[in-house]
Amino acid sequence: MEIRGVAMGVQGEARYRQVAADLREAITTGRYGSGGRLPAEGDLALRYGVSRGTVRQALAVLRADGMVTSRRGTRRVVLGAARTQSFAELLSFTRWARSIGEEPGGRTVTVEPAPGDPGECAQLGLEPGSSVYRVLRLRTLSRVPVMIERTVYPERIGALVRGFPIDAVSHTEPLEELGVLFTDADHTIDQWPADAEDARLLGCPPGTSLLRERRRTTDPTGVPVEWSQDRYLPGTVAFTVHNSVATTALSRRRG
Amino acid sequence: MEIRGVAMGVQGEARYRQVAADLREAITTGRYGSGGRLPAEGDLALRYGVSRGTVRQALAVLRADGMVTSRRGTRRVVLGAARTQSFAELLSFTRWARSIGEEPGGRTVTVEPAPGDPGECAQLGLEPGSSVYRVLRLRTLSRVPVMIERTVYPERIGALVRGFPIDAVSHTEPLEELGVLFTDADHTIDQWPADAEDARLLGCPPGTSLLRERRRTTDPTGVPVEWSQDRYLPGTVAFTVHNSVATTALSRRRG
DNA sequence: GTGCCGGAGTTGGCTGTACAACTTGGTCCA
DNA sequence: TGGACCAAGTTGTACAGCCAACTCCGGCAC
The missing domain is CATH 1.10.10.10 (Winged helix-like DNA-binding domain superfamily/Winged helix DNA-binding domain)
Known part of the structure; x- marks a missing residue:
């Protein structure tokens, strides 16, 4: 002071x-x-x-x-x-892991340019059929797989992500260095059964109930920059929220 | 205006x-x-x-x-x-259900006064071994069971709840009318397998993965008024949160 | 003892002002 | 053509002051 x-x-x-x-x-x-x-x-x-x-x-x-x-x-x-954690720690698996003293890891499984399906384009605020990039990554804590991350980027940003090394730990940080701003996010938390791909990568039986976080992030002008779906192995993560009569950012929805 | x-x-x-x-x-x-x-x-x-x-x-x-x-x-x-919904709609299953046009229901299964275990007393800010009330309720939407609610109240409030009719839809509302104030809540969201009791009441196989919300609510003086653990059948509910660089109430924890 | 009342203390709400930091679009110059 | 620069517009930060609404406690009357 x-x-x-x-x-x-x-x-x-x-x-x-x-x-x-x-x-x-x-x-x-x-x-x-x-x-x-x-x-x-x-x-x-x-x-x-x-x-x-x-x-x-x-x-x-x-x-x-x-x-x-x-x-x-x-x-x-x-x-x-x-x-509560900072916005950055919430957005980035890498930053979160570091903040709790764990060693984060990431392996990019696939990066594919594709025409977005109607749902994806709606989430990203694009015309139906616009080009997007789908990125599938396996995330680890201390080399143990804990989460599958499926992110859809609009073309402009996906083109950048495509250039990242396959074993890049963080995608968020290099994107920020390239001038991509993340300022607002909507999160939806529920559970979802593991499909064959989840099961293979996470090493769990197909149908295992995973904790799912879907997230849409926008920049300060309100333009969506990512639409991500993260699936966590049971017991690896919990989400906490504080709210009060003064401020409420949380809500409950029909599943 | x-x-x-x-x-x-x-x-x-x-x-x-x-x-x-x-x-x-x-x-x-x-x-x-x-x-x-x-x-x-x-x-x-x-x-x-x-x-x-x-x-x-x-x-x-x-x-x-x-x-x-x-x-x-x-x-x-x-x-x-x-x-986002109001704080009240988030706190009360009954208010939430009504706000989405569903018919909420509640049936009290057990209300038992008991000495609180160490975890419960810690959450409620009481001396270890203090008297608490444990309330177990089955909550329904349009008469279909969707959630098991296990709430622990400090003695002062539990004594009030004890007097509520067994088929009372809401507990929160009558408590508020009796002057109990709810102003702040911490929520933790993860998943948890159904135990035998959950399975019997919800009509699902034991071990089914349920979406769990644990909630500690305090009054304006910071005194805890309830410590609740709600378990939802898969697919019945999702939680959504908004956060931004300006305000963050959400965080991620190790599960 | 019990309950009412009042006053001090404290936060909520609102106004008005001033300047800093930043975005945006257009102008001007090389 | 392209880039530097400037000016207007807009939000962020901070200050000072005023009153209302509310809590809390202690004194006082009964």
């Missing part, structure tokens, strides 16, 4: 994010205790040398992460350390 | 929520088109007769719902209609 008045640029990071990060750290290390009370917004403003509005912006971040509650009339209550 | 200057109370609803609701409706009915651009914040402020700050508050709601993107330097882009 103590960067007061430097008008950004020092860290390139907004003041409210610095405050949020500092508070997050304080909460994670238990400085306020679980179930404890946070100082009043005004006190925090004084302490950090910012306005109350900036403190409120910082607290809104922690609120969305489920680290604190808030209610009119009384001080904020600490709920506990956040269990 | 046109409530300008009435200092709340008229609808009891905050101005920014009214603006958000109006914009949501406009987007849902396609007034701006998918991929279209929203008017500038300043224009919206003029149109609704509020300050730009209030408009930004409204837009933050839509941002979190995944309906619009936002980026410095250019107007907001419409992503599409939201698929």
